[in-house]
Amino acid sequence: MKKKIGTMDIILLVVGVFLLLFTLEMIHLFKDYSMIPDTLVTCVFAAIASECGIMGWIKNTKERAREREWMKEDQKMEEQNNGNHH
DSSP, X not given: OOOOOOHHHHHHHHHXXXXXXXXXXXXXXXXXXXXXXXXXXXHXXXXXXXXXXXXXXXXXXXXXXXXXXXXXXXXXXXHHHHHHHO
């Protein structure tokens, strides 16, 4: 079975690559100047954490909705099966 690559998977890949490149650049800056732009680093990691948190919330909400749908389907099937036995 092929798994479809979703939008969130692509976003996570882009975020991972960005953070790797950003971190490497900050290391390079530190080697050259013995300092890094602290405010920029803080803002970048806050933005990334917010984005990933929101994506986690969206994923969790979708999973809950899917589970509720499955529960409703199971209840309908049980009701149909119980109705057929009587």
